[in-house]
Amino acid sequence: MTNWLRDPTAETSSLKRARRAPPPSLAGLTVGLFDIGKTRSDEFFNRVEKRFVERGLKVKRYGKPTNSKVATPENVQKVADEADVVVIGLSD
Amino acid sequence: MAERLEAKHRGGTALAARKVEYGDNDDPEEICFQRGWADGLPVTPPTDVRVLRMLSGTKRRPDETIGKIPPYLADCTIEKVAINAVLAGCRPEYMPVLLAALEAALEPVFTLHGVLATTYFSSPIIIVNGPVARRIGMNSGLNALGQGNRANATIGRALNLIVQNVGGGRPGEADRATLGAPSKYTLCFAEDESDPEWEPLSVSRGFPRGASTVTLFQGHGVEAVVDQKSRTPEGLSRSIGSSLVKIGHTRLTQSARAVFVLSPEHYAIYREAGWDRKRIERALYEVTIRPGREILAGADGIGEGVPASRADEMVPKFHEDGLMVVRAGGRAGLFSAILPGWLAGRNRLELQPVTKQIRE
Numbered sequence: 080m081t082n083w084l085r086d087p088t089a090e091t092s093s094l095k096r097a098r099r100a101p102p103p104s105l106a107g108l109t110v111g112l113f114d115i116g117k118t119r120s121d122e123f124f125n126r127v128e129k130r131f132v133e134r135g136l137k138v139k140r141y142g143k144p145t146n147s148k149v150a151t152p153e154n155v156q157k158v159a160d161e162a163d164v165v166v167i168g169l170s171d
Numbered sequence: 172m173a174e175r176l177e178a179k180h181r182g183g184t185a186l187a188a189r190k191v192e193y194g195d196n197d198d199p200e201e202i203c204f205q206r207g208w209a210d211g212l213p214v215t216p217p218t219d220v221r222v223l224r225m226l227s228g229t230k231r232r233p234d235e236t237i238g239k240i241p242p243y244l245a246d247c248t249i250e251k252v253a254i255n256a257v258l259a260g261c262r263p264e265y266m267p268v269l270l271a272a273l274e275a276a277l278e279p280v281f282t283l284h285g286v287l288a289t290t291y292f293s294s295p296i297i298i299v300n301g302p303v304a305r306r307i308g309m310n311s312g313l314n315a316l317g318q319g320n321r322a323n324a325t326i327g328r329a330l331n332l333i334v335q336n337v338g339g340g341r342p343g344e345a346d347r348a349t350l351g352a353p354s355k356y357t358l359c360f361a362e363d364e365s366d367p368e369w370e371p372l373s374v375s376r377g378f379p380r381g382a383s384t385v386t387l388f389q390g391h392g393v394e395a396v397v398d399q400k401s402r403t404p405e406g407l408s409r410s411i412g413s414s415l416v417k418i419g420h421t422r423l424t425q426s427a428r429a430v431f432v433l434s435p436e437h438y439a440i441y442r443e444a445g446w447d448r449k450r451i452e453r454a455l456y457e458v459t460i461r462p463g464r465e466i467l468a469g470a471d472g473i474g475e476g477v478p479a480s481r482a483d484e485m486v487p488k489f490h491e492d493g494l495m496v497v498r499a500g501g502r503a504g505l506f507s508a509i510l511p512g513w514l515a516g517r518n519r520l521e522l523q524p525v526t527k528q529i530r531e
Contacts, residue, residue: 082192082197082199083190083193084191084193084199084203084216084217085186085189085190085222085254086188086189086190086191087188087254087258087337088206088208088337088339089240089247089337089338089339091245091339094189
């Protein structure tokens with residue numbers, strides 16, 4: 080991002096971390112597919128996985144049991160540990 | 172232009188405040204609201220160019236610390252003052268006035284923490300005297316206590332934003348005002364010094380004639396005083412006194428300070444009779460001294476009032492030095508105004524108005 084304002088506060092609270100820049104290429108990276116638990120997410124992710132694999136990418140599947148609850152920290156940390164980029168999916 | 176080039180080529184490296192980034196599709200004014208930097212009205216987004224331009228209004232170094240801002244006693248640099256001045260909509264030439272106002276507010280006897288945290292209506296009221304007021308175009312005439320003048324509006328607003336943003340004094344959090352008042356957005360004006368025979372507020376408070384000053388008062392406003400018929404200074408004083416005693420509650424003697432904003436037409440009655448500031452202030456003090464038995468607690472089933480033990484005393488409404496008369500207003504209208512002081516003003520030595528000379 081190239082736009083910014085100057086903080087008028089005493090800077091005692093944290094700033095939201097800036098979003099990471101996307102990688103220039105997916106070559107050699109592990110793509111995580113994170114199913115948020117909507118009813119037909121698996122159909123969507125099965126297709127996405129097939130397309131990624133056809134391109135020679137390594138794919139790992141993740142998910143949480145229901146869309147009504149947020150992912151646990153352990154769940155998120157497992158994804159952060161194992162995948163380089165993530166697709167988070169929503170499908171009804 | 173110079174600030175634009177500096178911001179472009181040095182990337183704002185002259186500034187120390189952290190950057191808050193936002194996306195191309197974000198509206199910077201909305202970012203200010205989302206971050207909690209505004210006071211309910213839109214603010215000017217503090218870009219590097221605007222902050223650098225604001226800093227050009229003072230010779231003081233951006234990294235100089237001006238003091239700790241209550242309630243959370245955070246260090247405040249000149250740069251943070253400038254950023255909040257941008258938010259408020261100030262022009263760079265207002266900076267010396269704002270810095271003097273902030274220094275006045277930080278004097279322990281001003282009790283800025285209490286003014287912010289109180290359940291009462293008060294906030295800092297700023298009164299400007301001297302040539303700086305004319306130089307930066309402040310209003311002391313028509314609608315002086317109202318909207319429409321940039322310097323009046325934004326200097327007062329900037330001071331309150333500094334307390335909110337640097338000090339952390341947010342409404343509903345450390346600011347515990349039961350109702351608050353519109354004057355908590357801003358209440359800042361200049362005294363009308365057009366009559367050379369009138370002693371300006373700054374001179375009455377010990378500064379030389381011709382010096383530019385800010386006087387900070389803990390209060391709120393505005394309460395109207397109407398008298399279109401009295402024509403003698405004695406009668407007008409008694410008439411004004413009958414309004415002054417009503418501050419807070421007619422039987423209360425706690426709100427022991429007030430600013431009385433004297434309009435030109437009311438002033439003309441005093442002036443023609445040869446009354447000066449000291450005589451007017453003394454008269455208003457004296458006409459608001461009442462027999463204790465007239466303001467006893469419990470009379471007519473009203474709980475407020477002075478205890479029965481004071482029935483035989485003459486009870487003043489104000490401290491002897493508790494009334495500050497300030498001349499302002501348009502030429503037509505036999506109306507003046509009261510800016511009532513904070514109830515905690517009953518502790519005369521603990522809580523006082525503060526006047527500071529403006530360093531330009």
